[in-house]
Amino acid sequence: MFEDFLDRYAQSNAIRNVNTYYKMLFGIITMIVSLVSTSPIMPLIIFGLVSFVILFKAKIPAKFYLKLVMVPLTFASITFVFMAVWFGTGSYIYNFGIFNLGVTVNGFNLGFLVFARMMGGFACLAFLGLTTPLTEIFSVLETFKFPEALLEITMLMYRYVFVSINEAINMYHAQQTRLGYSGFKKSYKSMGMLLGNIFIRTWIIGEKSFVSMRSRCYDGTFNTMDESDNIKSIKLKNLVMLTLFESILIIGVYFTSSFTVF
């Protein structure tokens, strides 16, 4: 299924073996740069650059990436339209004439900026998600003294998301064969039953897993094998290239800081 693909690409993409710290530095710093930009140009450029890396360096199939991009694109577009019409004050670009609604300059600029930031930030997140297995990200987070309880919950969630999705799919198929989704009203009712059932099932699975964990001497402490890459093993040349790249981006942010479309 869809989530299975994400996980599979993370395990088998072309840059999987690049140092995890390096990928995380790249992803997070680029995301921050994209988010602090005050004009929409740099985030959009970042979106283009990072997408390039994803498609041509990590060799993720374009069809899959396009499908993935659809999600934030839809959301960002809707946000853009709403902000353009309802936010901001000032001169109108286009006046609808009724209810004092119209596309304002401020609204448009703000909306477009938010749109650009969303796409830029998404590209960086997608980069991390598609090129780095989550288990390695966990190791890195642990090194950065991420709260243990949160890490433990995240790791358990990661494992059990797949179990739950599998159960949900099975239930969905079972409902389909009994015509549970053969109409609008029926679909709603079936979906409700599915969600309620999944909730109960995951609770039960949680209880059983807890019994298993206690049987294996779980005592509340969080221990891991800590097999992550070493931050020191990033080659100096690569570190310099990364710093150069990010510096160029930051300079770009500075020089385009006052650019607006209108």
Added chain:
Amino acid sequence: MNSIETKDITYHYPNGSNVLENINFKVENGSKVALLGANGAGKSTLFLHFNGIIKPTSGTLFIDGEEVKYDNKSLMKLRQKIGIVFQNPDDQLIAPTVMEDVAYGPLNIGLSKKEIKERVKESLKQVGMEGFEKIAPHQLSGGQKKRVAIAGILAMKPQIMVLDEPTSGLDPKGASHIMKLLYELNKKGITIVISTHDVDMVPLYASKVYIMSAGHIIKEGTPQEIFSDVKTVRDANLRLPRIAHLMEILDKKDDEFFCKPPYPLTIGEARERLSKI
């Protein structure tokens, strides 16, 4: 000495329904014991007592002659000594990768990283899953998951292993592989207790058999003793091994002289009996 011994264990839910009643269950050191029973007989509930997950409402549990105490330290030691492999491997595989999951037990015990790595390697080798260290559990098949679950318990080096329906849901080759593995482990000195519906496998494997029905133990003995009492076996919603059933039919319906009780229970025994004709 008995590895596990229960004296009159009774367990019932808060709402009063009796799940287990006056269970006297003994497992001799180094033996292979099978617990037979229909669904809902109480097998899994009994097993949960052995790890201190459940406390009996009344009665006592002795492990290696000592009464079980329920403070944290004693429970830790108990859970190292007795490893339980549950029926559904998805309930047991909790970590993002196979390696981390098998290492879970040893990590909690507090062993050194080096020791843990060795144990993980050894356990995975024993179950035939070496090379799967970096694989995520959801990418494994049912049989592979089951083997990883067993490896996770093996890594804790238990003296006693309790397995709840180890062959359920496995294809014949997978089931045979697991039973062979359990046989080898027993030869190395691990006491094995299994619960199962697979009556055909019981005479091949177990030296002592208990039958449970509705929370009671209704018969105990060697496989031959158990399956000679055909009525009890059938009353407990179980059946005879196919070979024994065939012999029973040949005896009762066709009155064949070579099929008189005691019925052979396995292919090997039947072959021996028939070759004497």
